[in-house]
Amino acid sequence: MQYLPFIIGPVIIVLEVFVLASKFRSKKSCKKYLEIVEKHYQEEGVRATLVQARFAFPLNSLEYITLTKGIHYLDHSILQDYKTCFHFLEQTFHEKEVKEKHEKILEIEKEKSRKLLETKGETNEG
Numbered sequence: 001m002q003y004l005p006f007i008i009g010p011v012i013i014v015l016e017v018f019v020l021a022s023k024f025r026s027k028k029s030c031k032k033y034l035e036i037v038e039k040h041y042q043e044e045g046v047r048a049t050l051v052q053a054r055f056a057f058p059l060n061s062l063e064y065i066t067l068t069k070g071i072h073y074l075d076h077s078i079l080q081d082y083k084t085c086f087h088f089l090e091q092t093f094h095e096k097e098v099k100e101k102h103e104k105i106l107e108i109e110k111e112k113s114r115k116l117l118e119t120k121g122e123t124n125e126g
Contacts, residue, residue: 029063030095032056046082047074066092082109
């Protein structure tokens with residue numbers, strides 16, 4: 001019993017090191033993801049950008065798996081909405097900048113849809 005503090009202290013230190021390493025890895029992953037989104041989104045769209053981002057991460061990494069699930073959702077769900085897809089991604093890429101970028105993309109995509117509907121309406125009228 002008297003050795004318990006000597007055992008608990010190092011265990012707590014090791015756990016803190018793991019937590020800090022995880023946070024550093026998370027920030028690094030978010031930065032990489034954001035760089036890819038910034039580079040590819042305007043030219044390729046959401047789905048192709050997610051595919052590009054997926055290949056930037058190791059095959060069995062949490063990031064790769066999460067991006068695969070997001071792509072799968074876009075391909076196979078009934079709704080196929082970006083908001084739900086981004087919600088999946090934000091569970092892994094949970095930095096504030098990622099959420100802000102996703103919100104910006106949602107606004108752009110909403111505007112694209114609105115313009116498309118307006119041009120279809122003009123075509124049907126004329």
